[in-house]
Amino acid sequence: MAPLIAQMKEIFELEQIAESDVLRDYDLWDSLSVISLLAFIDSEWGVTLDAEDITEVNTVGDLWKFIETHIANRTQ
Amino acid sequence: MSVSIPDLLKLIRPEANFECSDNFVEDDLLDSLDIILLVNEIESAFGVKIPGEQVIANNFSSVDAIEKLVNSLK
Amino acid sequence: MFLKFSNCSIRDVLLVLPVVEHSYLEDMGRFDAPLSRSKKLADVMGYDKRRIVSPDTCSSDLAVFGLQHLFDTKVILPHEIDALIVVTQTPDHFIPPTSFVIQGELKLKRDMICLDLVQGCAGFILGLIQAFMLLGQQSIDKVALVNVDVLSRKVSSRDRNSFPLVGDAASITIIEKGGNEKIWASIKVDGTGRDALIIPAGGMRLPSTIETSVVHDDGNSNHRALDHLVMDGSAVFNFVQTEIPLLISEIISQADLTDADVDAYVFHQPNRFMLEKLADKMKVPHSKMPMNVVERFGNNSGVTIPTVLATNLAESLIKKSGQYCLAGFGVGLTQASLLMRLGPLNSCNIIEF
Numbered sequence: 001m002a003p004l005i006a007q008m009k010e011i012f013e014l015e016q017i018a019e020s021d022v023l024r025d026y027d028l029w030d031s032l033s034v035i036s037l038l039a040f041i042d043s044e045w046g047v048t049l050d051a052e053d054i055t056e057v058n059t060v061g062d063l064w065k066f067i068e069t070h071i072a073n074r075t076q
Numbered sequence: 077m078s079v080s081i082p083d084l085l086k087l088i089r090p091e092a093n094f095e096c097s098d099n100f101v102e103d104d105l106l107d108s109l110d111i112i113l114l115v116n117e118i119e120s121a122f123g124v125k126i127p128g129e130q131v132i133a134n135n136f137s138s139v140d141a142i143e144k145l146v147n148s149l150k
Numbered sequence: 151m152f153l154k155f156s157n158c159s160i161r162d163v164l165l166v167l168p169v170v171e172h173s174y175l176e177d178m179g180r181f182d183a184p185l186s187r188s189k190k191l192a193d194v195m196g197y198d199k200r201r202i203v204s205p206d207t208c209s210s211d212l213a214v215f216g217l218q219h220l221f222d223t224k225v226i227l228p229h230e231i232d233a234l235i236v237v238t239q240t241p242d243h244f245i246p247p248t249s250f251v252i253q254g255e256l257k258l259k260r261d262m263i264c265l266d267l268v269q270g271c272a273g274f275i276l277g278l279i280q281a282f283m284l285l286g287q288q289s290i291d292k293v294a295l296v297n298v299d300v301l302s303r304k305v306s307s308r309d310r311n312s313f314p315l316v317g318d319a320a321s322i323t324i325i326e327k328g329g330n331e332k333i334w335a336s337i338k339v340d341g342t343g344r345d346a347l348i349i350p351a352g353g354m355r356l357p358s359t360i361e362t363s364v365v366h367d368d369g370n371s372n373h374r375a376l377d378h379l380v381m382d383g384s385a386v387f388n389f390v391q392t393e394i395p396l397l398i399s400e401i402i403s404q405a406d407l408t409d410a411d412v413d414a415y416v417f418h419q420p421n422r423f424m425l426e427k428l429a430d431k432m433k434v435p436h437s438k439m440p441m442n443v444v445e446r447f448g449n450n451s452g453v454t455i456p457t458v459l460a461t462n463l464a465e466s467l468i469k470k471s472g473q474y475c476l477a478g479f480g481v482g483l484t485q486a487s488l489l490m491r492l493g494p495l496n497s498c499n500i501i502e503f
Contacts, residue, residue: 030465030466030469030470031462031463031464031465031466032413032414032463032466032470032472033466034437035413035414035437035438036413038435038437039435039437039438042435042436042437043435048435048436048437049437050436050437051437051462104369104370107370108383108384108387109191109195109311109383112191112194112195112423113187113190113191113194116190116194125430127391127427127430127431128387128390128391128424128427128428128430128431129388129391129392129431131387131388131391131427132384132388133384
């Protein structure tokens with residue numbers, strides 16, 4: 001999860017990112033920062049999520065579990 | 077999972093007689109939307125990605141042409 | 151052709167959507183297509199819902215409604231509009247231009263410029279380029295750009311390939327002087343491909359008659375008349391795949407930028423399949439290229455780009471500035487691109503007609 005936390009600190013311009021943080025509460029949570037986050041997840045883990053997927057996720061920890069599930073489900 | 081090209085063709089157009097055709101597109105057995113559906117099935121079945129510029133009638137005119145395309149992407 | 155602009159910025163975007171919504175699967179139920187095939191097509195191409203006008207609604211109706219809303223909410227005052235550009239393929243009349251219909255209806259000032267541009271898929275970009283050129287004049291401070299089409303009225307209800315995807319809408323964009331950022335634009339044209347998207351009859355080449363209104367089978371079980379829109383999907387698909395990646399890489403390099411500098415690619419939306427393949431070819435992650443307009447509102451021609459702005463990107467556009475690459479491609483055949491910073495906008499809203 002460390003690379004995700006590091007990238008999120010950059011995108012959302014925060015010193016601390018906790019697993020329990022609610023994504024939508026971030027000041028800089030908007031369509032462009034979501035695009036940036038999804039593009040990072042795609043290039044880092046080859047997992048393609050879209051904006052609709054994100055609406056089902058609440059906290060940073062939930063997002064990481066979501067990514068892990070997608071990596072596990074991949075047949076390639 | 078082993079699926080053949082003829083299987084996928086039957087999936088897209090169950091009523092069409094592909095065996096009797098030399099050119100599926102010229103014989104109106106596959107139209108442009110059928111080709112797109114076929115691309116989608118091929119990508120799932122064979123784990124390849126067909127680039128946009130290869131989605132042209134020539135590449136889908138016969139089983140041979142389709143196999144050639146798929147093999148070039150593996 | 152490359153163009154460069156400065157001292158112009160987009161201030162407001164308003165999207166006007168017809169309230170009537172059709173469903174792709176219900177529309178396809180009118181044709182002989184098996185439900186399973188329609189569902190597959192819906193899934194792969196990205197078809198679901200679209201908005202269309204009632205059969206007697208015209209382009210000026212949508213535009214007047216939208217502009218009146220902007221006046222009522224004090225986003226802009228009527229006398230502030232120095233130029234009105236209307237980009238449409240479905241004018242109210244051959245003559246007078248639809249921009250004059252709107253100017254007259256809203257009693258805008260007389261000391262202004264009104265002009266119509268006939269453009270479609272690349273219409274938002276061509277309209278912006280025209281607006282930027284006008285703003286180079288001392289006497290022009292604010293331009294209202296209207297992109298509008300009611301193409302559902304020109305599509306045969308028995309054309310399986312076109313009827314279930316066409317949407318109607320209007321957008322109004324207010325552009326004004328100001329801003330320090332450079333704007334790059336690129337345009338290429340190819341009239342040899344003009345038959346790929348055409349309404350054959352109704353103009354002077356083939357005036358409308360009883361014969362041109364008769365519906366025929368085009369050989370692929372799509373039934374349409376010469377008065378109706380014809381779209382050669384494969385020709386447009388191949389044109390986009392071969393030309394657009396180069397258009398974009400050229401404009402990005404012209405601006406001395408890289409792909410990493412672009413925050414989002416806001417492209418015309420023919421269908422999701424085409425955009426997925428395009429994004430893959432350009433090695434752009436799908437998240438950076440919003441591609442869900444057709445499944446939510448239909449392919450609304452020159453309004454697809456402002457639809458992306460007003461739906462997918464509104465909150466970012468209101469809050470902050472970002473580097474955007476816009477591209478329109480289609481009727482003509484035209485390909486046009488804009489690389490510019492957008493935001494923070496004064497307003498970015500959606501209303502229903």
